[in-house]
Amino acid sequence: xxxxxxxxxxxxxxxxxxxxxxxxxxxxxxxxxxxxxxxxxxxxxxxxxxxxxxxxxxxxxxxxxxxxxxxxxxxxxxxxxxxxxxxxxxxxxxxxxxxxxxxxxxxxxxxxxxxxxxxxxxxxxxxxxxxxxxxxxxxxxxxxxxxxxxxxxxxxxxxxxxxxxxxxxxxxxxxxxxxxxxxxxxxxxxxxxxxxxxxxxxxxxxxxxxxxxxxxxxxxxxxxxxxxxxxxxxxxxxxxxxxxxxxxxxxxxxxxxxxxxxxxxxxxxxxxxxxxxxxxxxxxxxxxxxxxxxxxxxxxxxxxxxxxxxxxxxxxxxxxxxxxxxxxxxxxxxxxxxxxxxxxxxxxxxx
Numbered sequence: 083x084x085x086x087x088x089x090x091x092x093x094x095x096x097x098x099x100x101x102x103x104x105x106x107x108x109x110x111x112x113x114x115x116x117x118x119x120x121x122x123x124x125x126x127x128x129x130x131x132x133x134x135x136x137x138x139x140x141x142x143x144x145x146x147x148x149x150x151x152x153x154x155x156x157x158x159x160x161x162x163x164x165x166x167x168x169x170x171x172x173x174x175x176x177x178x179x180x181x182x183x184x185x186x187x188x189x190x191x192x193x194x195x196x197x198x199x200x201x202x203x204x205x206x207x208x209x210x211x212x213x214x215x216x217x218x219x220x221x222x223x224x225x226x227x228x229x230x231x232x233x234x235x236x237x238x239x240x241x242x243x244x245x246x247x248x249x250x251x252x253x254x255x256x257x258x259x260x261x262x263x264x265x266x267x268x269x270x271x272x273x274x275x276x277x278x279x280x281x282x283x284x285x286x287x288x289x290x291x292x293x294x295x296x297x298x299x300x301x302x303x304x305x306x307x308x309x310x311x312x313x314x315x316x317x318x319x320x321x322x323x324x325x326x327x328x329x330x331x332x333x334x335x336x337x338x339x340x341x342x343x344x345x346x347x348x349x350x351x352x353x354x355x356x357x358x359x360x361x362x363x364x365x366x367x368x369x370x371x372x373x374x375x376x377x378x379x380x381x382x383x384x385x386x387x388x389x390x391x392x393x394x395x396x397x398x399x400x401x402x403x404x405x406x407x408x409x410x411x412x413x414x415x416x417x418x419x420x421x422x423x424x425x426x427x428x429x430x431x432x433x
Contacts, residue, residue, distance in 0.1 A: 150228065152247055165276060166253035169261045170198040170224075170245050172236060176206035179261045180213050189265045190272065191218070196252065198224045198245045201234075224248065238298065255279065359387040359413075361425060365395035369402050380407070387413045389430060390423075 148154050167186060171179040179197060186195050197214060199207060199221055207221070214221055226234045226241055233240045242258070249256045255276050259265075279287045295314035304311045356375060360368040368386060375384050386403060388396060388410055396410070403410055415423045415430055422429045 147229070164194070164253045165255045166194040166196050166249065168196045168198070168245065168249040168256045168258045170200050170241070171202055171210065171261055173201040173203060175261055176202055176210055179210055182261045182263065183214055183219060185264045189267065190269055192269060193218070193272070195219045196249055197221045198248070200224055200226055200241060353383070355383040355385050357385045357387070359389050359430070360391055360399065362390040362392060365391060365398055368399055372403055372408060382407070384408045386410045389413055389415055
């Protein structure tokens with residue numbers, strides 16, 4: 083871009099010179115040409131100086147921010163051995179924060195929870211403070227107004243490393259989580275992560291995010307490192323390095339519901355049944371199927387799974403399917419994740 087601008091300026095200077103040479107008097111022509119050449123050389127030298135300074139990439143930072151960010155002093159205390167869970171709350175996030183604190187009290191009752199108040203209203207602060215009033219839960223007011231305005235941007239989340247930096251002055255190891263996260267494991271799983279971090283040598287353990295580097299990087303950073311934003315559009319921000327083994331974490335409740343904790347197949351049975359299901363609004367189609375079964379396979383049992391029929395439709399189907407060869411079985415899908423009820427995915431069929 084700078085080279086292009088220089089070429090445009092050079093062309094304009096040359097064109098102007100030609101016009102003056104053609105139209106001006108002979109004496110004035112020589113003086114004008116000399117002035118133009120001197121001016122062109124001066125502009126060329128200034129442009130080269132600008133390019134040199136730009137290529138050096140001098141980073142000018144206010145010492146105040148260096149101190150706030152911990153670059154002028156050691157923030158990490160290697161003599162500490164304590165562990166803390168760290169989160170934060172912005173304006174309007176008090177309810178989610180309280181739910182997280184309840185989750186921590188249930189799953190990790192022995193671990194300290196540090197909550198950074200980044201803009202809660204006075205009323206929300208009192209509510210959180212009233213709930214978080216034990217030795218294992220602390221609310222820490224943190225003023226973001228001392229930083230540039232973009233640090234408070236809720237979409238960029240530039241305040242996250244600031245929160246982590248401050249937390250590391252209070253604890254040896256921290257687990258940073260969003261207040262919308264809920265923990266399913268216990269202390270054993272958490273300390274497995276702590277040991278992994280300690281053994282890795284890097285001191286940092288992160289998870290893959292769906293967002294690309296370009297979504298969480300300030301535009302000026304691409305310019306500073308002389309790279310294009312397009313090069314990072316599909317590059318994940320982090321890589322998970324726990325172990326080469328792929329561990330699948332499944333809630334035991336779902337393992338039991340899906341039959342993985344007990345034998346569901348009884349080899350002693352020899353009976354045969356026809357099975358179908360009905361979602362909301364499918365009562366008419368279901369009754370036609372039952373009529374077809376009664377006509378074509380009158381001796382075979384028909385099991386109908388009610389996955390969401392209305393009360394009126396349930397009565398209609400029950401009134402038609404009232405023999406020993408036809409049974410309606412209510413089946414509750416609300417105990418599973420919401421996508422199981424998706425009519426397009428049909429994830430309920432194997433259930």
